[in-house]
Amino acid sequence: MADPQGQGPFRGIYPMLYALFAADGSLDRGANDAQVEACIAGGVHGLAVGGLASECNKLTVEERRDHARWTLEAAAKAASDRVPVSVTVSDNTVGGQIESVKRAAEAGAAWAVLQPPPVKSASEEELIRFFGAVADASPIPIGIQNAPEYIGIGLSNAGLIELNRRHPTISILKAEGTGLYIGRLAEESGGAFTLFNGRNGIELLDSLRHGCAGLIPGVEACDVESRIYDLHMAGRANDADRAFREILPLLHFLMHTIDHLLCYGKRLAARRIGLSEVHDRGPAQAPHPVGMAILDHWSRDLGRLGQ
Template identity: 45%
Template sequence: MMDATAFHGIHGIVYALFDAGEKLDRVAMRRQVECCLASGVHGMAALGLATEVSKLTFDERVAVMEWTAEDVAGRVPLGFTIFGGSVAEQIAQVRAAEQNRADWVILQPPMVGSFGAGEYISFFGRIAEATRLPVGIQNAPAYMGRGLTADEIAELVTRYPNIRLLKGEGPATDIRGVIERTQGRVPVFNGRGGLELIDNLRAGCAGLILAPDVIDHAVRAYDAFRAGDEAEAERIYQTILPAIVFVMQSVESLICYGKRLFAARAGLTVHDRGPALRPTAFGLELVERFARELGPLGR
């Protein structure tokens, strides 16, 4: 079991890539992991919002775990987001993650009902107590409609020591508040497609978990920042910011256009699993332009 404090950097989280029949495409999924690893990512993850986890059956989620673990082959830390509406459902997926060599798991709040903070804290805690893996919590109220405050997160990690990481989805100012309230006891990762990438690092984030559309540039920006060259880190970030803003208008936009931007850079074709946001002709023009400006990925 890895020490959670060793987790850092840019972690790639995979898109769900489908074939023309709307089935998961094994070859394309392998290509995606290879592109991320070739970009120098510091970790890999799967089954988050970018992976359209709510559209996948339980067996498909397990298949994504198996494929990602096979393709990563222990070269970088591997995390799986755990989705489900009950403690039992999430624990079953944690067991699958354990069997597929996960280094950590990230628990999503149940997407059913609406409860107080105490209920969510108890929900997360019961699952965390069922595994020896380091556990992270995905706190994304803007995208998921539910979440915890900085004070509630501080209570959560105090009550359940096995909760050793946090996956936030919010402004750098909010993330800084969480880091301060938890007194730096747990590594905090942000996402949001890389928005405020450098300011997140200044706020104290251990890193970011990003879909792979601009992953290679994000890795270079992170590495420059960690080497003390903030000017270079900012320069790289400024080159990718227009593309990030384009794809991060919503989760649906990320899945529609972010996936297509990645595919255009990686030489893949996108097939949607409906229901899905469909691209407009102008949106595809923007994808083509950003792909050309950012250059090929993994080639």
């Protein structure tokens, strides 16, 4: 089993920021600044932007790059000690990913995460060559998002290990899966990777106990998850377990699908940030009264984020 405390400089809770839209459908920079400030005030250990919860598939290339740049600028203003920011890039070409990584690095990103191109028939060898070409041109550490359940394509554990062997700068994994999957990946890779799980934190403590350095959940409960992480790292296992049991029903409700998370998780995040309204960029799942009632029930004890 890998030791999370020995897994390099990146660790803790890095919430994946939502793409928040104005009434006219454009990205709302003011709302994003408020989101960044609330997360930092809530005690997060870093920020992530550009992934599935950032609706990367609904943004143009320039919007994705703007979202990352705005986040980096807001984070630099909101914290006296710089909060590390991870930028996920989802361009479909090697050249596009290299350019996005370089722009993120120039803006101050601490590390970048590469999503695979949406070619489900691509072989592992093709994916290794794709990721390797981007990593070799990167000025910052590179991670891979391995989430075949959500993206539809990914690498086996053996493929990930071979990728790191050929390209050691690929040293971080956002490996979405169960605690069992994380534990086996940590053992098989022998500490080659700094591991993060996603899945909105539903595997938070199992992930930390079995090889993860941190998690990349949503924004909506990132303050609670950060406290749980801190309790765990302080050796207060019973307190961490107790706090996790209290938040788990909410996390479980939110993490049915990515579309479901974007519908209900974004509304909870907006409420906790203090935004008056959520504007979806369609097509999008619409909230249902029953869903909102369930959300309200399990989030009833959560106040303003960061206060």
